[in-house]
Amino acid sequence: MALLPQAFYRRDALTVAHDLIGTLLVRDEVVLRVTEVEAYRVGDTASHCRAGKTARNAPMWGPPGRAYIYLCYGLHQMLNLVTDEDGVGAAVLVRAAELVSGEATVLERRRWTRPLSPALLTGPGRVAQALGLDTTMNDHPLYRRGGLELHAAPAPRPLAVGPRIGIDYASPEDRQAPWRVAVAESRWVA
DNA sequence: AGAAGGATTCTCT
């Protein structure tokens, strides 16, 4: 499988967001196909970087192709992939995925008892939990072998776009911006 | 030092 190079991430977050759909998140035996993402772009009033560099969002300002993971609502880990040039704050949030392999490990990490359904992996906290991620994985490079990796795969079509979720604090323009991207026909979408 | 709020999820009804 082809590891995506760092150059893949060194572009505008919205461009990366579109190209991210269909790629494979890989950690050991667990493989997830990305089905839904949101772009948080440079100068974005919805972005964690809107108030400048802080201890929490520092990974977003670093080199592209690395992980930015943060704790939301005190309990959910959120996985972002850092984009754009080194030194500017931008990233793409992974919101949903489809199970490709590693079912046993994912079920265990998610403490899933019900019959298999898209709810297993639709939602950013669920994806991160399925991959066993937490903030100690911050700055982890996804373009190198080892730990969490991102692999190229055929791009599903068509895609659907819409406004992002849970950003009421952003400017009206940014709230409406269609920077959420998903596989149009997948059931593995929130 | 204290307070507010958050890129959510789960379990009910």
Add this chain to the structure above:
DNA sequence: GAGAATCCTTCTT
């Protein structure tokens, strides 16, 4: 659909 869980980050005093 509503409410609880839960704690870090950030902003204010």
